[in-house]
Each structure stands twice: as C-alpha cells, then as structure tokens.
Amino acid sequence: MFMVSRWEPNARERLVEAALALYVEHGFEQTTVVEIAKRAGLAERTFFRYFTDKREVLFSGAELLEELLVEALRTVPDSVAPIDAVARALNTSARIFEERRDFAIRRQSVIAANRELQERELIKLASLSSALAKGLRARGTDELAADLVANAGIAVFKIAFERWIASGGTDDLAHLFDKCFAELKVVTGEGD
Amino acid sequence: MFMVSRWEPNARERLVEAALALYVEHGFEQTTVVEIAKRAGLAERTFFRYFTDKREVLFSGAELLEELLVEALRTVPDSVAPIDAVARALNTSARIFEERRDFAIRRQSVIAANRELQERELIKLASLSSALAKGLRARGTDELAADLVANAGIAVFKIAFERWIASGGTDDLAHLFDKCFAELKVVTGEGD
DNA sequence: TACACTGATGTCAGCGACTGCCATCGCACT
DNA sequence: AGTGCGATGGCAGTCGCTGACATCAGTGTA
The missing domain is CATH 1.10.10.60 (Homeodomain-like)
Structure with missing residues (x-):
C-alpha cells in the first residue's frame, strides 16, 4: 500500500x-x-x-555499539584470555566507524569543543565498560579481573579512536586497536 | 584584630x-x-x-587531588617504570580519603544515585588522567604509553575506590590500589 | 572627619532546557 | 459511523544559570 x-x-x-x-x-x-x-x-x-x-541526539548510536560489542564478545571462545577477547570484540566494531568516517569526524569535532558533550561521551564509555565486564563474568572471569580488563579495554578504545580521528580517519582503526593493546601489555609488564 | x-x-x-x-x-x-x-x-x-x-559543589576537591597526584608523580625517580610511578602516586593519596571517610561515603552514595553526578565524576577522572599523562611525558615516557598508563591508572583508582566505599571504608585503600595494580599486570600479561 | 573604593552579597529580569497536560487529526479496525 | 491509536503541536510552568545593578561594612586616604 x-x-x-x-x-x-x-x-x-x-x-x-x-x-x-x-x-x-x-x-x-x-x-x-x-x-x-x-x-x-x-x-x-x-x-x-x-x-x-539536547546532548543525547549525538549519542543515540551508543546502545547499538554496546549490543554489538557484547554480542561479539559472546562469540569468542572461553579459552581466549579476557584481554584478548575484549580486543577481538573491539576489532569487530572498527568497520562500523570506518563506514561512517565523515559523520564520526564531524561529530567528534563538536564533542571535542564542548565539555558537557564530553561528559556524556564518558558515561557512555563507562556504560560500555560495565557491559563488557558483565560479558566477561559470563565467561567465567572473576569480578575484579573483569572490571579491570573491561576498563582497560575501554581506555584502549578511547585512545585508539582519538588517534584515528586525529589522522582524519586515514589510519586503520583495527590496527590502532591492536597497537594499543600491544603497547598496554608492554607498559603493564615492566617494573616490580 | x-x-x-x-x-x-x-x-x-x-x-x-x-x-x-x-x-x-x-x-x-x-x-x-x-x-x-x-x-x-x-x-x-x-x-x-x-x-x-549545581553539581560542582560535590567536586571542588578534585583540583586539590590532581595537584597532589601530579606532585607525587614528580617526586618518583625517573628510573621507576611509568606504571609503578603512577601506582606510587596513587598510594600517596590514600590517606586523604581515609581521613575523610564519612564525608567520602555520604558523597559517593549521592553520586551513585544520580547519573548527572556520575558524568561529572567521570570527567574529573578524565582530567586527572590527562594530568598524569602529562606528568609521565615530562619523565620521558612517550605519548602513547603515557596515555595508556595514565588511563589504566585511573581505571585502577576508580575500581579500588569503588571497592573501598563498598567495604564501608574499612578496607585499606592503599592495599586495594596495590592489589588492583597487581591484578592488572596479571590480566594484561596473559594470552598471545 | 569626610569621601571614595573594594569586596562579598543581594535583587531582579530574563533565557533556555525540560516536563506535564491536553488538543489535534489522519489512519486502522470494527 | 464509531472508536481507539499514534505521532505531533501548543501552552504553561519549574528550574538552572547569567548579566546588570544595588547595597553596605570595612579600608584606606586626603
């Protein structure tokens, strides 16, 4: 009709x-x-x-991303270490952003210019983190480890994404994720 | 007079x-x-x-904490690995919270009940993270590593603090910091 | 002594974000 | 024809927050 x-x-x-x-x-x-x-x-x-x-209009895609990451995490075999499972889940999402590169860049330039929007972005990332932690617990990871890995994963996401945007979206986002995870292992592995 | x-x-x-x-x-x-x-x-x-x-009235102590942590970081010898330097800086701050235990608990119960306040808390933590990253760079840590370590450090702070509050302030906050840093090294060390 | 100056506060008008409540009116279903 | 539904508009009102101006005790100074 x-x-x-x-x-x-x-x-x-x-x-x-x-x-x-x-x-x-x-x-x-x-x-x-x-x-x-x-x-x-x-x-x-x-x-x-x-x-x-007024802020939410820029963040309505976050629930989608959260579902995507949680689903991706669910498909990773339990034998994979938590940190690597999160890394794989994040890599799954790289395409999404690269497909909407221009939108992502415009959106991020607005967020970067306003503190209130940064606050909203941070709480969305925190929500993502807590969803990942829940997913990790479902795989048998214990509470503390799940929280730490989820938060570290989100930190990687944030830092890699930031750099991807800074490159104008020309870098390969998935590679940036990998690079950050690798570096994270290095910097937390040294010392005492 | x-x-x-x-x-x-x-x-x-x-x-x-x-x-x-x-x-x-x-x-x-x-x-x-x-x-x-x-x-x-x-x-x-x-x-x-x-x-x-209206929110800031609960967060006016954050600048003080930031200065304290940056100063503490500055006093750690450059030979100490970045992640351990951040760990030491955080440990410095444990006293502050334990001295104001009751205030911290009441404050946190209010924040836990309201999303807007959580947003404000997250951006204060992000500001802390970026101050720590700057401090690390001043010690010679490279850009990416500094960002990762600072974010990981703040994640530890958040998680440990959360657990300290959950214990009613009876746990030893400095020990919780240590425990989280130790666990972080474990969970990022496994795998590929 | 007189007088101007400062600094913390109060008063008031006004804008914009956000909400509750009710009205509108095509459309679908009966 | 009648009835209900769903997406929208209109309107009034609260509250967060700001700019402009007034107040007035205490301070310094001529």
Missing part, C-alpha cells in the same frame, strides 16, 4: 542531522533546541519525545 | 555542607539551588559565585 503519511518520515534522523549541522555551524551551546526542531520541521516538544536531552 | 565581619565566614564550606545534606536527604534532582543557598544562609546568586553549577 502506498500511503501518504500525515507526516514526513524519519523524524528521528532529521533531528540528528539538523542538530549535528547546527552544532558544527554555531557550536553546541549557541544552538537552541527550538532551532534544531524548526530545522527538522518539527516542534521543540517533539525533539524531547525522541531524545531525553 | 578581632573584627566582627559583616557576614558569617566560610560561605563556601557552608554551601558544600548544605548541599550534601540536602542531596542525601531528598536526592540531587529534588533539591533546588535556592534551598541549598537558603540553608547556608545565602542567596541563590551567591551559590553560583562559588560554584559553576
């Missing part, structure tokens, strides 16, 4: 695009939700039906 | 105490800045002269 809906479709996507464009153009703080909604052809009230707040 | 000031002294501390008490009693969201100010015998406007926002 070809039916002409009462409203334009993809309201959510339109809001994300409108928000990102305005954030890039005028900055996050200088952009009001009314402006975003207007640009998407909607009312302010509707924005808040799709996103809990 | 004994002079009777026009206003009660320690406005800042009064605001912190009033805020913490109200956050504990009614929760963070349910508490308005007007209430905090009133309880401290001040006006709302004055609150915002001392703290940039």
Whole structure:
C-alpha cells in the first residue's frame, strides 16, 4: 500500500542531522533546541519525545555499539584470555566507524569543543565498560579481573579512536586497536 | 584584630555542607539551588559565585587531588617504570580519603544515585588522567604509553575506590590500589 | 572627619532546557 | 459511523544559570 503519511518520515534522523549541522555551524551551546526542531520541521516538544536531552541526539548510536560489542564478545571462545577477547570484540566494531568516517569526524569535532558533550561521551564509555565486564563474568572471569580488563579495554578504545580521528580517519582503526593493546601489555609488564 | 565581619565566614564550606545534606536527604534532582543557598544562609546568586553549577559543589576537591597526584608523580625517580610511578602516586593519596571517610561515603552514595553526578565524576577522572599523562611525558615516557598508563591508572583508582566505599571504608585503600595494580599486570600479561 | 573604593552579597529580569497536560487529526479496525 | 491509536503541536510552568545593578561594612586616604 502506498500511503501518504500525515507526516514526513524519519523524524528521528532529521533531528540528528539538523542538530549535528547546527552544532558544527554555531557550536553546541549557541544552538537552541527550538532551532534544531524548526530545522527538522518539527516542534521543540517533539525533539524531547525522541531524545531525553539536547546532548543525547549525538549519542543515540551508543546502545547499538554496546549490543554489538557484547554480542561479539559472546562469540569468542572461553579459552581466549579476557584481554584478548575484549580486543577481538573491539576489532569487530572498527568497520562500523570506518563506514561512517565523515559523520564520526564531524561529530567528534563538536564533542571535542564542548565539555558537557564530553561528559556524556564518558558515561557512555563507562556504560560500555560495565557491559563488557558483565560479558566477561559470563565467561567465567572473576569480578575484579573483569572490571579491570573491561576498563582497560575501554581506555584502549578511547585512545585508539582519538588517534584515528586525529589522522582524519586515514589510519586503520583495527590496527590502532591492536597497537594499543600491544603497547598496554608492554607498559603493564615492566617494573616490580 | 578581632573584627566582627559583616557576614558569617566560610560561605563556601557552608554551601558544600548544605548541599550534601540536602542531596542525601531528598536526592540531587529534588533539591533546588535556592534551598541549598537558603540553608547556608545565602542567596541563590551567591551559590553560583562559588560554584559553576549545581553539581560542582560535590567536586571542588578534585583540583586539590590532581595537584597532589601530579606532585607525587614528580617526586618518583625517573628510573621507576611509568606504571609503578603512577601506582606510587596513587598510594600517596590514600590517606586523604581515609581521613575523610564519612564525608567520602555520604558523597559517593549521592553520586551513585544520580547519573548527572556520575558524568561529572567521570570527567574529573578524565582530567586527572590527562594530568598524569602529562606528568609521565615530562619523565620521558612517550605519548602513547603515557596515555595508556595514565588511563589504566585511573581505571585502577576508580575500581579500588569503588571497592573501598563498598567495604564501608574499612578496607585499606592503599592495599586495594596495590592489589588492583597487581591484578592488572596479571590480566594484561596473559594470552598471545 | 569626610569621601571614595573594594569586596562579598543581594535583587531582579530574563533565557533556555525540560516536563506535564491536553488538543489535534489522519489512519486502522470494527 | 464509531472508536481507539499514534505521532505531533501548543501552552504553561519549574528550574538552572547569567548579566546588570544595588547595597553596605570595612579600608584606606586626603
């Protein structure tokens, strides 16, 4: 049935695009939700039906990433050491970002310029970490080790991603993950 | 000179105490800045002269901690491996928390109950991490290693602190730091 | 003594984020 | 025709936060 809906479709996507464009153009703080909604052809009230707040519009993809990583972790044989299992899970996600390189770069430039957005990003990463820790526990890793490995894995993710963005998305993200994991093993292996 | 000031002294501390008490009693969201100010015998406007926002009142000690850790790191001989240098710096700070055990516990219970506060805590930890990384670079550690070690160190701090709070402050925080660093070396040392 | 100066505070108006409540109105189903 | 559903709009109100200006005790100075 070809039916002409009462409203334009993809309201959510339109809001994300409108928000990102305005954030890039005028900055996050200088952009009001009314402006975003207007640009998407909607009312302010509707924005808040799709996103809990003005920041969330840039982070709605995080749940997807979390599910992806948890699922990837589940498929790694239990015989693989926790840290390597997390490394493999992260590598699985590299494609996703490389496929949306331009979006990722624009988005990250906005986040880098605003502290509130950095806060939101950090809590999303923390949520990722706790999901990974849960996944590790399900594989038999003990509590403390799971927390440590998950947090270290997220640290690697953050640092590698940062460098990938800094390269303009030209570096190979999966290789950066590997490089960081390798370096992590080196720097935690020395000493006492 | 004994002079009777026009206003009660320690406005800042009064605001912190009033805020913490109200956050504990009614929760963070349910508490308005007007209430905090009133309880401290001040006006709302004055609150915002001392703290940039409603959350910051629980995090004003963070700069102090950052300075302490950076200074502690500076005093560790360059011959000590980066990860161990960070471990020593963290151990230096254990006393501080144990001396304010009750305050730390009340504060943490409020933070645990509110997402916005967790965001603020995470960005303070990230700031700590970047300060440590800078300190490591000053000791000759290269960029990537410094970032990794600093982030790993902060992860340890977070995890150990979490467990210390969970113990009601009865565990020895410095020992928890050591235990986490030791475990970190184990879990990153296995595998490929 | 008089007077200007400072610094911590108060008052007030106003913006923007966010919420609750109710209205609208195509569409589907009966 | 009637009834309910779902996505949206409109509106009023609260609260976080800011800028501009007023207040006034104490300090220094002519």
